[in-house]
Amino acid sequence: xxxxxxxxxxxxxxxxxxxxxxxxxxxxxxxxxxxxxxxxxxxxxxxxxxxxxxxxxxxxxxxxxxxxxxxxxxxxxxxxxxxxxxxxxxxxxxxxxxxxxxxxxxxxxxxxxxxxxxxxxxxxxxxxxxxxxxxxxxxxxxxxxxxxxxxxxxxxxxxxxxxxxxxx
Amino acid sequence: xxxxxxxxxxxxxxxxxxxxxxxxxxxxxxxxxxxxxxxxxxxxxxxxxxxxxxxxxxxxxxxxxxxxxxxxxxxxxxxxxxxxxxxxxxxxxxxxxxxxxxxxxxxxxxxxxxxxxxxxxxxxxxxxxxxxxxxxxxxxxxxxxxxxxxxxxxxxxxxxxxxxxxxx
DNA sequence: TTGAATTTTCAAAAAATATTGAAAATTCAA
DNA sequence: TTGAATTTTCAATATTTTTTGAAAATTCAA
Numbered sequence: 001x002x003x004x005x006x007x008x009x010x011x012x013x014x015x016x017x018x019x020x021x022x023x024x025x026x027x028x029x030x031x032x033x034x035x036x037x038x039x040x041x042x043x044x045x046x047x048x049x050x051x052x053x054x055x056x057x058x059x060x061x062x063x064x065x066x067x068x069x070x071x072x073x074x075x076x077x078x079x080x081x082x083x084x085x086x087x088x089x090x091x092x093x094x095x096x097x098x099x100x101x102x103x104x105x106x107x108x109x110x111x112x113x114x115x116x117x118x119x120x121x122x123x124x125x126x127x128x129x130x131x132x133x134x135x136x137x138x139x140x141x142x143x144x145x146x147x148x149x150x151x152x153x154x155x156x157x158x159x160x161x162x163x164x165x166x167x168x
Numbered sequence: 169x170x171x172x173x174x175x176x177x178x179x180x181x182x183x184x185x186x187x188x189x190x191x192x193x194x195x196x197x198x199x200x201x202x203x204x205x206x207x208x209x210x211x212x213x214x215x216x217x218x219x220x221x222x223x224x225x226x227x228x229x230x231x232x233x234x235x236x237x238x239x240x241x242x243x244x245x246x247x248x249x250x251x252x253x254x255x256x257x258x259x260x261x262x263x264x265x266x267x268x269x270x271x272x273x274x275x276x277x278x279x280x281x282x283x284x285x286x287x288x289x290x291x292x293x294x295x296x297x298x299x300x301x302x303x304x305x306x307x308x309x310x311x312x313x314x315x316x317x318x319x320x321x322x323x324x325x326x327x328x329x330x331x332x333x334x335x336x
Numbered sequence: 337t338t339g340a341a342t343t344t345t346c347a348a349a350a351a352a353t354a355t356t357g358a359a360a361a362t363t364c365a366a
Numbered sequence: 367t368t369g370a371a372t373t374t375t376c377a378a379t380a381t382t383t384t385t386t387g388a389a390a391a392t393t394c395a396a
Contacts, residue, residue, distance in 0.1 A: 001286050003295055010302060013279045019382095020272050022190045024354070035305075038297035043373080053356045058374065079364070079371065087301060089308045104188050111181045118169050127171055129206035133255060134178060137203075140257045187352095192384070211343080221386045226344065247341065247394075 007036045011050070026052055030060040031069065034085035040073040042080045068095050098152040105145055112138035175204045179218070194220055198228040199237065199253060208241040208250035236263050266320040273313055280306035 001009070011032040018028025029050050034041060041049070047057045061083060064070040069092040073082040086092045116138045119131035169177070179200040186196025197218050202209060209217070215225045229251060232238040237260040241250040254260045284306045287299035 003287070003290060003292075003298060006283050006287055006302075007298060009279065010283055010298075013276055017272065017276050020190050022188050026354075035301050036298050038294055054373085055357065055375075056355055059355095062374090081373080087304075089304050093308065104185065108181055108185050111177065115174050115178055119171070119174050122171060124171070126206055130171060130175060130178075130204050133203050134174075136255075136257050140261065194385080222343085223345075223387065224385055227385095230344090249343080 007033075010036055024060070024063075026050070026056050027060045027063050030057065031064055031085060034064075034070055034083055035087065037085075040075065040082035040084045042082050044080070046083075067099055094152045097148050101145055101148045105141065105148075109138070109141050109145055112141055175201075178204055192228070192231075194218070194224050195228045195231050198225065199232055202232075202238055202251055202253035203255065205253075208243065208252045210248045210250050212248070214251075235267055262320045265316050269313055269316045273309065273316075277306070277309045277313055280309055 011029050014032035014035075015025045015029040019025050029052075030046060033046060033049055043054065043057050043061065046052075046061070047054055050057070052060075061070070064083075065072070068086075070083050070085050073084050075082050086095075112134060115134045116131070119127060119134055122128065122131060179197050182200035182203075183193040183197040187193050197220075198214060201214060201217055211222065211225050211229065214220075214229070215222055218225070220228075229238070232251075233240070237254050238251050239254065241252050243250050254263075280302060283302045284299070287295060287302055290296065290299060
């Protein structure tokens with residue numbers, strides 16, 4: 001397999017995985033392309049390499065910049081913007097986890113907390129069953145949210161202690 | 169808020185969360201409905217409650233049975249099938265995690281392992297950069313896969329030791 | 337067996353999501 | 367300033383995914 005073919009396989013695999021986990025295919029592919037490039041790439045190079053439109057490339061890049069998992073790189077004497085990926089997987093995986101926690105898990109957590117309080121009063125059998133279920137899922141989600149936060153703010157070295165506290 | 173309204177809010181919230189994480193909305197809603205029901209429900213009751221078609225209800229139920237997170241419940245003297253949810257969140261969350269690991273993460277892991285070997289030989293700067301990136305993501309994914317497997321086979325009590333081993 | 341009740345299948349339709357591409361906005365060297 | 371280069375926006379289009387619903391298959395009591 002040629003280098004080019006290996007890169008392509010990585011990009012395709014990464015795009016497919018993203019799709020399964022609710023991340024736009026183009027966004028995942030742009031990250032993958034930058035991850036396997038040893039030099040910064042311009043929007044035009046990305047468009048050509050992935051055969052996607054300028055609009056798509058632009059929006060995907062903005063989203064990855066938002067996530068904080070790619071960076072702009074200025075190249076002297078060139079007006080174009082260039083981009084590089086954060087290559088430290090520990091860093092970018094945690095940023096994605098933290099971002100998805102904030103955007104997707106925390107809003108659910110606040111609904112669960114509201115419903116937990118709301119259903120507390122009810123003394124019917126049906127009401128108690130509902131409260132019990134909501135309570136357990138609320139507590140679980142809260143622990144998950146806490147775990148992500150604690151892990152996100154840690155080096156690998158600190159992680160052990162924090163996991164210990166959490167599990168005990 | 170009435171009990172009915174609380175249930176509905178839970179079901180809607182759960183369906184929306186599922187969608188964001190690549191789980192079909194109807195599938196997530198059927199699980200949610202069964203989670204907050206204190207008695208078994210038939211396909212007809214589920215169809216009516218969620219206003220979804222028979223085909224959709226049937227396929228969603230089969231998928232949840234496949235995942236092992238809902239069960240069939242026979243009601244004496246009734247030919248219809250009834251369904252109940254696994255209410256222990258620790259059990260069903262781990263089953264979902266394990267299932268997604270097997271179906272989605274492990275195939276990616278095997279591609280990464282293949283690419284890691286494939287790119288090992290290459291001595292060009294570009295080849296070394298690619299190999300390094302693939303290697304790191306491969307190792308990370310493998311650890312993740314191992315983590316899910318170990319956690320899945322554990323009670324909460326055993327988990328501490330396994331986490332310890334993994335992090336050290 | 338028979339046939340009514342129930343479940344399953346899957347092609348077609350609908351809905352949701354992603355992508356395009358050209359116009360508008362912005363940037364910046366001369 | 368000016369205007370060419372570059373980036374951004376977003377309505378229109380394309381693609382993918384989900385859902386429907388009716389026909390086919392299956393089940394089971396009589």
